[in-house]
Amino acid sequence: DHHLVFIHIPKCAGVSVKAPLRAIDSTSGGFSRIGDHEQLGRIHYAHIVLRDIAVHFPQEWDKLRAYRSFAVVRDPAERFVSAMFQRMREFKGMAQSAITPTLIEDEAAEVIRALEAAQGRLGLELVHFNRQADYLFLDGAQIVENIFPIEHMSAIVAYIARETGVTVTEQNKNRSIEFRFDAVKPLIRALRKPYAALVPYAARNRLRSKMTNAGLYTDAKKPAILRPGGRVESFIRAYYAEDSRLHAASLAR
Secondary structure, three states: OOOEEEEOOOOOOHHHHHHHHHHHOOOOOOOOOEEEEOOOEEEEHHHOOHHHHHHHOHHHHHHHHHOEEEEEEOOHHHHHHHHHHHHHHHOOOOOHHHOOHHHHHHHHHHHHHHHHHOOOOOOHHHHHHOOHHHHOEEOOEEOOOEEEEHHHHHHHHHHHHHHHOOOOOOOOOOOOEEEOOHHHHHHHHHHHHHHHHHOOHHHHHHHHHHHHHOOOEEEOOOOHHHOOOOHHHHHHHHHOHHHHHHHHHHHHO
C-alpha cells in the first residue's frame, strides 16, 4: 500500500496518469467508471468533488486526509474546450470529425446556460465542467497536498515514480484531436454517422488512440468561440476565476 491518492480533475491528463497506476489501484477501478449511487444517482466515480467524497464516501475521505495526495490542474480556457469536445463525443455520440465550429458554438451556449442555472451538484453530462477548485479545496481549506500544472508533466512523472515506483509517460492519452489531412475530411464526415452507429464508443476511442500513435491525427485547433471578449471567453474568465488563480500559482511553484 503506497498511501497515495490521485484526485482526478476532469480534462486534466487524468487518463494518462491513472492508466499506469491501475496495477496498484487498491479500489480495483472502483473510481474509474460511470455507475449508480444510492444517494447521488448516476455519476462518474472518477470525478467526484471533495464535498461529495466527504459526505458520501467517508472511508475514502479518511484516507484522503491521512495519505499523501496530488492532482493536476489546467488553464481553464483550454480545459473548457477539451470538455466541450468530450461532451460532444461521449454524451452526444458525435465523432471528432463531425464537430464543426457552428456546432461547438451552439453547444457552448447550451453548456453556459446550464452552468449558470445549476443549483448545487452538476449532473453527469456536465461533470467535466466542474470547477477545479472543488476537487482541491473544501470550505476554504486546501485538502489535496500537491497541485501540479499540466504543463509540468515531467515533474508529475518524477513525483509518481518517487512515490510509487511506477513509470508514467508524458503523453496525454485523452486529448482532443482531429484528422491531419484536410483532403480526406469530407469523406470522414460522410461516414461518421454509420461509423458512430455501428462502432461502440469505447472501441472508437481505442481505434482513435492507435491512429493518433500512427501520426494520422493532430491536436484539434482552438475553436473561434474563445475569441477575446466573446461570450464564452467572458464566461470562462468569470466562472472559473479561482481556477485561473490556482493554475497560475501552480505554474509559479
